[in-house]
Structure formats: C-alpha cells, structure tokens
Amino acid sequence: MxxxxxxxxxxxxxxxxxxxxxxxxxxxxxxxxxxxxxxxxxxxxxxxxxxxxxxxxxxxxxxxxxxxxxxxxxxxxxxxxxxxxxxxxxxxxxxxxxxxxxxxxxxxxxxxxxxxxxxxxxxxxxxxxxxxxxxLRPPNGIVSKYRQNTPGRYNDGGLTNEQGKAWHRLRESTTHDMVNTRVIQNLIADVNDMAIDYIAGINKLRDPDTGRVQDIIELNRKLGFESTCLLGLGCRVGFLEDELNPRVKRLSQATNCLFEALNEANYNLPLWRYFPNSTYKKLAKAEEDLYELACEYLEPALQRIEESYEPEAAQTVLIGILKRSDLDDKDKKSSIVDFVSSGMNTIGNTLSLLLYLIAKNPDAQTKLYEEINNLLEPDEPISAKYLNSARYLKACVQEYFRILPTAPxxxxxxxxxxxxxxxxxxxxxxxx
Ligand code: HEM
Structure with missing residues (x-):
C-alpha cells in the first residue's frame, strides 16, 4: 500500500x-x-x-x-x-x-x-x-521500522528516533533527572561500591611479577555497563562480579547485537527495508531482549511506586521516569530501553580512552593523584562535596572529550x- x-x-x-x-x-x-x-x-x-x-x-x-x-x-x-x-x-x-x-x-x-x-x-x-x-536528527530507520512493527510495546520511535514535538515531550519528561544533582547524589554510595569492585578487578588483572595490567578494556566496559544500569535502572546489576549471572550475560549480549545490527544497517545495503533480513532479525532479537530485561527491573520498581513504598530520598532516574503522569507505560519502558542501550558503550569507552591519555601524560597523572590526596583521606568514600571540589579531575575529563571525543x-x-x-x-x- x-x-x-x-x-x-x-x-x-x-x-x-x-x-x-x-x-x-x-x-x-x-x-x-x-x-x-x-x-x-x-x-x-x-x-x-x-x-x-x-x-x-x-x-x-x-x-x-x-x-x-x-x-x-x-x-x-x-x-x-x-x-x-x-x-x-x-x-x-x-x-x-x-x-x-x-x-x-x-x-x-x-x-x-x-x-x-x-x-x-x-x-x-x-x-x-x-x-x-x-x-532534526536523522532517525535510525531500522529501529523506527522495528518499533512500528511492534505497536504492542511502542507508541512511536522513542526518545532517540522521534522528531519535533513528540521528541521534545519525551526529552523533557525523561532527561530531567539525569542532570539533577540530588538524583546523582543518591547514587554516590553505589558509585563508591562500584569503584571498590573495579579496583579489585584491576588487582586481579595485574601480572604478579611486574604488577602491570596488560588489557583493561574489558573491565572498563563492564564498569560502563554497570554504571549505565545504575543510572538507568537505579540498581547494581552485577557486571563487575566474577561470574556474570544469566540475566546480565543476556543484557551484555543484547547490547552487543544491537550495536552490530545498527552498524550493519547503516553501512550495508538496506535490504531490511523490504524484508526482514538477518540484520533486521538480529536487531529485533536484541530489542526484544533489552525490552524484556528492562521490564524485569522495572516491574518491581513500578510495584513499589504503586504501593507508595518508594521514599523521596531514593529518587533515581528510573523512579523519576516511572512517576511521570504525562507518560504512559509504553513511553516509560521504551525510554528506559533507550537510556540503557545509549549509555552502555559510551561510558566504558570514555574511561578507557581517558585512562590512556592520563597514562601517557605523567605530569597530569601526578597532579591528579595530588588532588585526590588533598581532598580525600585514605579509604574515605567519595562524596558530592569531593566531586564538586575535584577541579583538576573535571578538567582532565573535559580535555579528554576535546582530544578524543567518545562519540565520533x-x-x-x-x-x-x-x-x-x-x-x-x-x-x-x-x-x-
Ligand atoms: C561519556 C558518556 C557519553 C557520551 C560521550 C555520550 C554522547 C552522546 C551523543 C554525542 C549523543 C547525540 C547528541 C546529539 O545528537 O546532539 C547522545 C545522545 C543520547 N545519549 Fe549519550 N553519551 C554518553 C552517556 C550516556 C548515558 C550514560 C546515557 C543514559 C544512561 C545516555 C543516553 C543518551 C540518550 C537517551 C541520547 C539521545 C538523546 C536525544 O535524542 O534526545 N548517554 N549521547
């Protein structure tokens, strides 16, 4: 037709x-x-x-x-x-x-x-x-198509694909808490725990003779996944554990497949437009898995909100979105899927490249170490006050984004x- x-x-x-x-x-x-x-x-x-x-x-x-x-x-x-x-x-x-x-x-x-x-x-x-x-951002054609073909789950292309007023509505309603310092502060205890697990992970990777770490990229990737889930889903999911649980394994596989399918769709012949080829099937499976996994984390939170168990102090990005009365359930779930899939690879890659630049620059490394020592006692947990005062650390992150932007x-x-x-x-x- x-x-x-x-x-x-x-x-x-x-x-x-x-x-x-x-x-x-x-x-x-x-x-x-x-x-x-x-x-x-x-x-x-x-x-x-x-x-x-x-x-x-x-x-x-x-x-x-x-x-x-x-x-x-x-x-x-x-x-x-x-x-x-x-x-x-x-x-x-x-x-x-x-x-x-x-x-x-x-x-x-x-x-x-x-x-x-x-x-x-x-x-x-x-x-x-x-x-x-x-x-106007070019919509991701294959994702838009999949979501149109799945009306039971999606109202539209979602935050990353919609345009105009529909995009603006989702953007206004869903990203508000991501830049809210109170919400970020609520996560600091979990961020500390994550840092401890990450350092334990580094120690396990060290060569016992030289103390050197040969390859840290996979560990950084896991930290990226874990922190995105913490931000998007409001809880630790277990990417930094020694043995990945089956749910986390599926989440990791689904994200990898999603990015592979998006790359194929962008740069190969767009046959998915005309029939469900292997790229479309791969994307559909990844989106399906991500949606189902996100729901497994969302349902208990939705339940707590309905039963008014969720204290104000526990506000997270996830709870902020779930509480919105201007979004229906489909909007809420698809936004969380978009958050998780968008953030998964960026944070890990940012950390790897940032550490690479710092490692190449011993002066910056020394200054950063001094700043941390001046602001924190040994074993003192990171606090919001520390993050606000760590000016050299912030400058390093900004300089990194200038030299090697994560999103090319x-x-x-x-x-x-x-x-x-x-x-x-x-x-x-x-x-x-
Ligand atoms: C260092 C980490 C990150 C980098 C470098 C990064 C970079 C970007 C860039 C360049 C865009 C496109 C912006 C544009 O077209 O104007 C974008 C969009 C987006 N990012 Fe990130 N991002 C990061 C982390 C995250 C995280 C952790 C999340 C979610 C938990 C996230 C969620 C999103 C979403 C939902 C969009 C689409 C927004 C829209 O279309 O309105 N990102 N990001």
Missing part, C-alpha cells in the same frame, strides 16, 4: 514540477516515502512532498567523495570483498576520506541518497547552533539551506 501511495504521489509531483525532476530525485524521494517512519517524519514537520527536489541544488553535486554507483551509491567502499574500508573501523575510513577529499565529503546511500560529512569546526558549530526548537559523530538534518565549507547544502540533507 505504502509503495502504491509513494508511486502515485511521485508521479503527481512529477507532473506538477516536471522541469526540476530527474530520475535520481524520483528515486531518492521514493526511497524516503516507502518508509512509514519517514512519511510520519515529513508530515510532522509540514515539509512539502517536494522538499527533496531541492537535493541537487548547485553545490551538493560538487562535493567530492568516493565514486557513486547508480542505485548502490558509495556503500561499495565498505564491501568486504572489493571495498576499501571495513565497517568495524569507520574512524579509519573517515580519516582516510577526509585526507583524500578535504574536510567536506559526500557519500551516497542506497538509491543515491546523499549523506554529507564534515570535520570543519566552523561547519559543526553552524549546524549545532542552528536556532531550532526541535533539532553527531548527525543533523539541514533545516534550511546553508553554506558548509563553501558548498551550498540544500535543506533536508543529512549531515554527519
């Missing part, structure tokens, strides 16, 4: 403005239209059905990038047999492309849909500071025509 609607509307559009159309624009537009998420997206923002005609305004076609094949675009560069890059090393691909083509490059997704990447600080500032009440990409859809590094980019194009 969607396909027929898309064809008919495309033909109608072509009759109205025949001069501006080329086969390529028709294909681009068709591709956008056949995903229900995108139709919803377009309607929500009152974009006219002709918005994509402007995709080929002067400037876009001149942006350099890998050779694009008809229909298949530039995705061949990640093909494991004849491509130039691997999808598990995207950072190397972009480093190489920016070196070869300059600071703005154009890739083309399936059906030659253009995706522009820029590494220019001025461009990035222009995009991020664009005065918009509801910044932020994406936006251009809301009105703008010039990026000398190229005129029409509205509606995705910029990474």
């Amino acid at each position: 969607r396909l027929i609607v898309a064809f008919v509307s495309t033909l109608l559009a072509a009759f109205w403005e025949p001069v501006k159309y080329t086969w390529r624009h028709l294909l681009i537009w068709l591709q956008k239209m056949i995903t229900a998420a995108d139709i919803k997206f377009a309607l929500k923002h009152k974009q006219t059905l002709f918005a994509l005609q402007r995709v080929a305004l002067p400037g876009l076609k001149d942006i350099p990038g890998p050779v694009a094949l008809p229909i298949f675009g530039t995705r061949w560069i990640y093909n494991k047999y004849f491509g130039r890059y691997t999808i598990t090393k995207i950072h190397e691909a972009y480093q190489s492309m920016f070196k070869e083509y300059g600071q703005v490059i154009k890739e083309e997704a399936f059906f030659n849909y253009p995706v522009i990447s820029t590494c220019s600080a001025q461009d990035i500032e222009k995009l991020i500071k664009f005065p918009s009440k509801f910044p 990409q932020i994406a936006r859809i251009v809301e009105s025509e703008m010039v990026l590094s000398g190229y005129q980019v029409p509205e509606w194009v995705s910029i990474v």
